Amino acid sequence: MSITTGRKTKRISFNEIGTFLTNTIDDGELLAIGGLFKQGRPLALVREVIRQRLKALKIISSPGSGFDVDLLIAAGCVAETFLPAVTLETQMCPSFRRAVEAGTITAHCVDALSVVGGFLAAANGVPFQPVAAWKGSDVIKHNPLIKEITCPFTGEKLFATKAIRPKLALLHAQEADEFGNIRHLSTMTYADQLIARSADTVLVSVDRIVPSEDIISRPRETSIPCIYVDAVVEIPFGAHPTGSFPNYSIDEDHIDAYAACADAARKGAPDGDRDLQAYIKQHVIAPTDQESYLASVGGTIRMDELVAEAQAL
């Protein structure tokens, strides 16, 4: 029984991303970003957020974030973060550090369970999630998302973490059909499903659109069903410079070059700010399609290397 006749596509083109963003999130609202650390981050979508000059955003993510958040801060899009860890793993995030130290953004003190518990509560449609695993840390003294609560069965004191409902979630996955059924081929799906189920609107970039028949042939592999997805866009290497396994690996060289540039700016090096803004101009503002972006970061030769690295794992 084939009943896709007449069904509306959720696929949008790269050129439509900007309008989709400005239609679904305003300055000052809560934006969620999928992926984890240096993989599965929707960088092509994040760059469009910068090009649309969205301002004063509140940013939340799966508990581990880094490059994209730092770039958004460097570009002046962020007012507040609700991010447990902000790191490039082998080094700190320069623009995050600089902005928090200068007091130009507010980095709320949260941890993994407050963020994941908040997504979980929102996804489940309840106002809070109980958490019993916090003791002794200063994080819980400053965490704005939590309150004490008493278990009505045991009488024990524990915490409630508040439901988190982002205005918009940006995610990246490897495959989807045009109706918005998402499939992660990466071993890790991070918090992407939870974020999709908790956000008001969900936009997903994928490496490849596949036929709906392919999705239906393996339904248990659909990681996010279409009912949680509002739009899907095919962007080859859309996660670059983060990785999209098993398709392409992490471009550590690009991330390191960015970090060196942003760290020089943080340290007040001569031309530091100019060089950082030149990075943003060259790799974010100027390339208004993915082809010109890829050309700006090493083109086919570099992408082939990242594909080969992923295949060798």
Next chain:
Amino acid sequence: MSITTGRKTKRISFNEIGTFLTNTIDDGELLAIGGLFKQGRPLALVREVIRQRLKALKIISSPGSGFDVDLLIAAGCVAETFLPAVTLETQMCPSFRRAVEAGTITAHCVDALSVVGGFLAAANGVPFQPVAAWKGSDVIKHNPLIKEITCPFTGEKLFATKAIRPKLALLHAQEADEFGNIRHLSTMTYADQLIARSADTVLVSVDRIVPSEDIISRPRETSIPCIYVDAVVEIPFGAHPTGSFPNYSIDEDHIDAYAACADAARKGAPDGDRDLQAYIKQHVIAPTDQESYLASVGGTIRMDELVAEAQAL
């Protein structure tokens, strides 16, 4: 990197099931049963529960249950049920109905969200799960698993449902490796993962043991990781007469024949009780291995039909 050398197997033989059961659950304790309605129910394990003469059990399950619960009640193993729906779908469960009406078992008044929420809380390691979706039903007036609670953020009144930690969970899946990594091939995995994560001890029957390399080659398809599983046993047609898709379909004829027999007993038909006990003797007590059980229910000819029905879907 292969590091399975020296690793202990979790595989047990059919003959070891009885000892495993008596070592892990006592009379009067809480037993959880996986699957849903007429599929994926661990019937071979349930029959061993009866053969071991376990008594006064409290039974919980995914929210939809039927044949196995009715059989356990007919065999006199059950004192209390925490089961939202007990039905054969096209007809009621005769022994359940009879026992509740006679007052010989207590059928607690619970629903899907109290059971799933209770498993979820236990799986998450918190003492309760908030539920906000109950209003107007008499079920919540009689549900022993719930209490009122106030949201510390919104002030709204809602419910807390208590963590449920079964002493033992019996599950059925299609494949596993000998280290207890479980793979459901059925589209539906029911509440099996939640039950596995909430129970003290977990025993899983599978249609087929596969090599560990096969599990490792597709890790996203492992439905229950080995860390939640204590023992695994290969039992061909171990879910019969319920289905184990896509391997074999539901034996509706067998279930109907049982139901007719149990319903005659319920109605007090002449020889009704004798016939029901004869069913139990013939299909549960007498067959002490799976081969003789299968011979008692139609043998290879009938199993081939059920395999063919599943393949035709």
Next chain:
Amino acid sequence: MMTSSTIRNSQDYTPAEMQAVFLSRDLTDGELGAAGASAAIPMAAMLLARLKHAPNLSIAGEMFVNPYPKQLWSSMLDDRALGACEAAETFLELFAHSHRGLDFFFHNGMQIDQYGNINLHHIGGTIDAPIMRGPGAANISYAVTSRRFYICTSVHTKRTFVPKVDFITSPGYLQGPESYHAAGLKYGPKYCVTPLAIMDFAPQTLRMRLKSVHEGVSVDDVIRQTGFDLQIPEHVDITEPPTADELRLLRDVVDPKGLLLS
């Protein structure tokens, strides 16, 4: 109970087909809905709506997303009945759907009362000492959180349609407007669809009201088979029979084995 002899054109379509067709017309493109177990007529209605006028209707909330069954089965909540689908979910997602609600759901009951309350727990006695114990219900939440639900039953008799259910498994309009609002309920049953007729609920009283009778059924037939004082408006329509196109899609595509014919 409905018998085939009361249908004028019994050769044309069955009461079950009429029920499925009526329900399908009331489902809107883009909505999200589900049916529970033992729900061949609701599943037929959803599948027919997708084929006919609602290609973007999503079926989800019972652990699978957008099934493509090859035929109808009397149970519609197992792999057999599912055929294929676009995504698998678990009870974890069902927990979430139950809170966030669907656009529509379907219910059935051992007893249905004049306010659309549904009983699947017991008849006579008490819940702890029942004369007759029913199966209970897996999920009582969709009646509360879904924007609307349909009562769909294949039995229309005085035993089923009672003035007041012995136990409210899933709430309809409780004991009318006051109790309904006091309980904090926001939604409720839209139509009650039986082999004889379609009922709705009077906006002021929230009591069940005859809307239309199926071809060959008289208003008196319905009154006779209903155990409470059914509201009868001045004008009662005949339920619009299935069109040739609806019957063709239903029989050729949705229900090729004729489950609703038998």
Next chain:
Amino acid sequence: MMTSSTIRNSQDYTPAEMQAVFLSRDLTDGELGAAGASAAIPMAAMLLARLKHAPNLSIAGEMFVNPYPKQLWSSMLDDRALGACEAAETFLELFAHSHRGLDFFFHNGMQIDQYGNINLHHIGGTIDAPIMRGPGAANISYAVTSRRFYICTSVHTKRTFVPKVDFITSPGYLQGPESYHAAGLKYGPKYCVTPLAIMDFAPQTLRMRLKSVHEGVSVDDVIRQTGFDLQIPEHVDITEPPTADELRLLRDVVDPKGLLLS
């Protein structure tokens, strides 16, 4: 900071290898543990233990179960570093693991104090107006719920080993027995493992105490690099160096690219 010239037999093994080998010996067969991000040494320790004496050691709690990496990476929390594994989990399961606890976990910090408290948030100023803002920590719960944890750092200096951390990201023994018990804590750090030495915690005071120094390191070296009054027992062992078999497994199987050598 440790330099290679302080190692007598630097040609034999590196401090990082010593740390991995020491940690591996303390992991018991059948235990369940995990390391976070940026955890090459802990991952090497777990993999070596599985090869050497703990084939039933399970690695889970960070969204994958039992990884089989082909080599070590400086990050150990992505597909690249994972290689293959037996099952994938998500943050949903991490939420559960964080409550139910592991047998062991590993922590690192910008500051580590004499009670084993760890700071990854800020140095100087306040959390709202820090002089230096650190990365924060993804998961602070394993320090509380895991039966024990190890502090494993590649930096042993007075800047890192401070009397009192400016901010407690993950609690060790807080300000000693009274505050530790008052906070309801039950577990804590077992060893602090650095390129210079192994420290444990004195049972009475819960203060950090030197246990052994690595080959070529003197007690005075350790004291000089530690910014608080490290407890020094009468007898300080030399850390048992890696055996030939341990080094062979580490280099041939666990770390064939020599990440711990550089």
